Amino acid sequence: MRILFIADVVGAPGRRALQERLAALRSELGVDACVVNGENAADGIGITPRLADQILAMGVDAITLGNHAFRRSEIGEYLDASDRVIRPANTSRNTPGRGVTVVTATGGMRLGVVNVLGSLFLHPATSMFEIIDELVEQAKRETPVVLVDVHAEATSEKAALARWLDGRVTAVVGTHTHVQTSDATILPKGTAFITDAGMTGPHDSVIGVEADLAIRRMRTGMPVRFRPAEGGVRLEGVVVDCDADGHATAIETLRVPHP
């Protein structure tokens, strides 16, 4: 089975790139299932029901989110009803939506998807380490192929989670920093891992935001409304191959300039 994971889609430039490239990428690469991190899809922050539907219609099987999952409050009800758009699992028990799902990919193959949030700077309700075993077991009751999107700031938390899950899930893919790391690897017991899959959006920026605005906020300490930048758009992510038992056999990074 071949899984394409598309890193954090930022604003209209990121969505446009996905819209214009995903179908061709799916067929060129022979992708069976596609997962997209969509937590920055709405103007760089959050996602709306309309945008989630649009992204799914582009040929995406599941959408994961992150620390900005609930910036648009209307997404709550949508997440309660959706089995293809998930938010980090380690939020409050009362938060709408779910943090694990199983989707059906090309040829009827099934892919479990888990979304968790790291602790540094992101303040989840509970540590991902408290709940991850249960989430993985829940997904594995339905399929041996499981991908974990660990949305976290700290490299160390992502590496620790991947090592903890080595041999039990197909892939642990880091998101949130928007900078693709060069450490894609298969861990000793067969889990594919990358610290961060990167960003699908404008790279001529400060992690997706117009540089002038980010600099002004940092220099002055004053509130500045951020806007996604426009230039240097790239699609980024990883392609993971696995066998029927869910063990990863390859992981390759993807960086596609657009246009």
Ligand SMILES: [Fe+2]
């Ligand atoms: Fe994030």
